[in-house]
Amino acid sequence: xxxxxxxxxxxxxxxxxxxxxxxxxxxxxxxxxxxxxxxxxxxxxxxxxxxxxxxxxxxxxxxxxxxxxxxxxxxxxxxxxxxxxxxxxxxxxxxxxxxxxxxxxxxxxxxxxxxxxxxxxxxxxxxxxxxxxxxxxxxxxxxxxxxxxxxxxxxxxxxxxxxxxxxxxxxxxxxxxxxxxxxxxxxxxxxxxxxxxxxxxxxxxxxxxxxxxxxxxxxxxxxxxxxxxxxxxxxxxxxxxxxxxxxxxxxxxxxxxxxxxxxxxxxxxxxxxxxxxxxxxxxxxxxxxxxxxxxxxxxxxxxxxxxxxxxxxx
Amino acid sequence: xxxxxxxxxxxxxxxxxxxxxxxxxxxxxxxxxxxxxxxxxxxxxxxxxxxxxxxxxxxxxxxxxxxxxxxxxxxxxxxxxxxxxxxxxxxxxxxxxxxxxxxxxxxxxxxxxxxxxxxxxxxxxxxxxxxxxxxxxxxxxxxxxxxxxxxxxxxxxxxxxxxxxxxxxxxxxxxxxxxxxxxxxxxxxxxxxxxxxxxxxxxxxxxxxxxxxxxxxxxxxxxxxxxxxxxxxxxxxxxxxxxxxxxxxxxxxxxxxxxxxxxxxxxxxxxxxxxxxxxxxxxxxxxxxxxxxxxxxxxxxxxxxxxxxxxxxxxxxx
Numbered sequence: 001x002x003x004x005x006x007x008x009x010x011x012x013x014x015x016x017x018x019x020x021x022x023x024x025x026x027x028x029x030x031x032x033x034x035x036x037x038x039x040x041x042x043x044x045x046x047x048x049x050x051x052x053x054x055x056x057x058x059x060x061x062x063x064x065x066x067x068x069x070x071x072x073x074x075x076x077x078x079x080x081x082x083x084x085x086x087x088x089x090x091x092x093x094x095x096x097x098x099x100x101x102x103x104x105x106x107x108x109x110x111x112x113x114x115x116x117x118x119x120x121x122x123x124x125x126x127x128x129x130x131x132x133x134x135x136x137x138x139x140x141x142x143x144x145x146x147x148x149x150x151x152x153x154x155x156x157x158x159x160x161x162x163x164x165x166x167x168x169x170x171x172x173x174x175x176x177x178x179x180x181x182x183x184x185x186x187x188x189x190x191x192x193x194x195x196x197x198x199x200x201x202x203x204x205x206x207x208x209x210x211x212x213x214x215x216x217x218x219x220x221x222x223x224x225x226x227x228x229x230x231x232x233x234x235x236x237x238x239x240x241x242x243x244x245x246x247x248x249x250x251x252x253x254x255x256x257x258x259x260x261x262x263x264x265x266x267x268x269x270x271x272x273x274x275x276x277x278x279x280x281x282x283x284x285x286x287x288x289x290x291x292x293x294x295x296x297x298x299x300x301x302x303x304x305x306x307x308x309x310x311x312x313x314x
Numbered sequence: 315x316x317x318x319x320x321x322x323x324x325x326x327x328x329x330x331x332x333x334x335x336x337x338x339x340x341x342x343x344x345x346x347x348x349x350x351x352x353x354x355x356x357x358x359x360x361x362x363x364x365x366x367x368x369x370x371x372x373x374x375x376x377x378x379x380x381x382x383x384x385x386x387x388x389x390x391x392x393x394x395x396x397x398x399x400x401x402x403x404x405x406x407x408x409x410x411x412x413x414x415x416x417x418x419x420x421x422x423x424x425x426x427x428x429x430x431x432x433x434x435x436x437x438x439x440x441x442x443x444x445x446x447x448x449x450x451x452x453x454x455x456x457x458x459x460x461x462x463x464x465x466x467x468x469x470x471x472x473x474x475x476x477x478x479x480x481x482x483x484x485x486x487x488x489x490x491x492x493x494x495x496x497x498x499x500x501x502x503x504x505x506x507x508x509x510x511x512x513x514x515x516x517x518x519x520x521x522x523x524x525x526x527x528x529x530x531x532x533x534x535x536x537x538x539x540x541x542x543x544x545x546x547x548x549x550x551x552x553x554x555x556x557x558x559x560x561x562x563x564x565x566x567x568x569x570x571x572x573x574x575x576x577x578x579x580x581x582x583x584x585x586x587x588x589x590x591x592x593x594x595x596x597x598x599x600x601x602x603x604x605x606x607x608x609x610x611x612x613x614x615x616x617x618x619x620x621x622x623x624x625x626x627x628x629x630x631x632x
Contacts, residue, residue, distance in 0.1 A: 062572075120436070128611050132608045132610075243441070256434040256437065288448045294448070295446075302433060
């Protein structure tokens with residue numbers, strides 16, 4: 001029992017459980033299960049990009065992908081255009097979204113590498129351009145997702161969202177990649193000390209390039225799935241995923257200064273964020289109060305979650 | 315060839331320092347070539363119409379970057395300040411002033427929180443962005459409100475010969491330059507971004523420094539919101555959102571760097587003006603649809619940063 005509480009990710013699950021209990025108490029037990037399965041479905045989209053952001057942040061101080069919202073927006077538009085509402089083209093569309101995200105990630109890394117600029121600036125500049133491409137390409141895009149895709153995105157098995165189950169499997173695979181493969185070890189090594197990693201023979205440039213491409217890909221696939229779930233692509237479909245992707249990494253117990261990543265925490269923190277919104281909605285508060293409280297609680301959670309971790313990360 | 319080496323060594327840093335001004339000149343030359351009539355008193359007034367809030371937002375961001383932090387909440391904060399200006403400041407000036415002063419205090423408190431808990435500024439300010447956005451919506455649920463008369467008349471001043479936005483930009487550049495580069499505390503502030511340990515060992519409170527930098531950002535953020543309302547005469551909760559990223563871009567264009575307290579107030583103002591001119595007037599004259607406005611900002615950033623790399627490479631340093 002004691003060592004369970006020593007895990008950095010346990011707190012995100014406890015917080016998620018706490019806000020869920022409060023929400024259930026407010027509705028006097030009504031819709032407790034529905035709230036949970038609904039939260040699972042919404043958290044899936046945060047987890048997918050959160051994992052990508054986590055790999056990037058694990059690369060060390062200054063590494064962050066600010067281009068995720070623009071990337072998600074563009075990939076959703078690309079996926080919808082390629083699928084063109086046709087069930088037979090779903091796989092092709094998903095591949096196109098993956099490819100689109102991959103290119104975004106590659107462009108990000110090329111900017112970082114060629115211009116020797118901090119990743120924040122590189123991904124920021126890239127996101128300006130991606131956003132413009134999306135606005136000009138996706139303007140007035142009225143293509144509905146193919147029924148097969150939106151059915152799949154909303155599919156439930158025994159009341160569990162299938163997409164969420166797949167995302168849990170994906171998180172397990174990502175955890176194995178992070179802890180048990182050479183690539184994952186290299187990511188952590190680069191994050192802990194880039195010079196030491198280089199001297200130890202880690203291919204630093206390759207590792208960083210692959211990581212930014214991985215994050216881009218995850219953004220791309222997330223965009224296609226979001227368009228399926230919400231039945232259409234919009235330019236701002238990815239907007240909220242910048243804050244949430246970074247917040248889940250921090251709240252989930254990964255070190256913001258890199259070199260230490262924690263996968264279960266991503267799920268806990270994503271559930272916490274979604275259930276927090278659910279809880280505020282059950283209170284029936286206005287949009288202003290909801291934003292205000294979300295901000296305050298996220299800042300507070302980060303201030304608390306960061307405690308001590310900086311020490312044991314060293 | 316030692317003589318030539320020496321010459322390039324001297325030349326490169328100068329070129330690097332002149333890069334912001336050169337970018338502005340290139341954009342101005344482009345505009346002059348495409349539409350000579352735009353280079354006039356009236357033309358500049360129109361083209362730089364929304365430059366003052368952007369210059370102020372860029373300076374706000376510059377204060378935070380001076381301490382090697384980043385503020386992702388300045389845009390929503392400017393929106394909040396604008397909403398307060400268009401409501402409370404108009405209806406009950408004293409309450410309005412109290413709220414705005416309190417907001418600057420809140421900014422300093424965020425700086426204190428970031429320093430005391432050793433938190434990443436990107437994450438904290440990203441969360442604070444939600445707080446300011448929420449408060450802005452609470453103050454002004456629907457777009458509207460009314461600018462105080464004095465504010466609208468300040469922003470509507472038409473001085474002789476020099477267009478108001480140009481005059482304001484010069485004054486702001488000089489003020490910020492004086493604060494950061496001519497006062498002794500300004501040197502300490504910049505030093506805290508370069509070597510915080512050394513500054514602390516020299517007896518300065520890093521907490522106070524961080525709070526001062528964030529308060530500076532809050533103050534310029536409030537001024538940006540005020541100028542925005544003075545220009546548009548009404549407000550809306552989302553009015554400032556774009557300024558977060560534009561401000562960062564302005565600082566970087568102006569030669570600032572993310573770490574080490576290497577910022578340039580004059581460069582930041584020049585960078586903001588370049589963005590203001592390139593994003594809208596230049597594109598319009600080039601007949602490029604407004605869809606590409608945001609993309610143009612990104613492209614300018616990349617071009618200028620590429621130029622910077624080329625200049626540094628000439629110098630032979632990495």
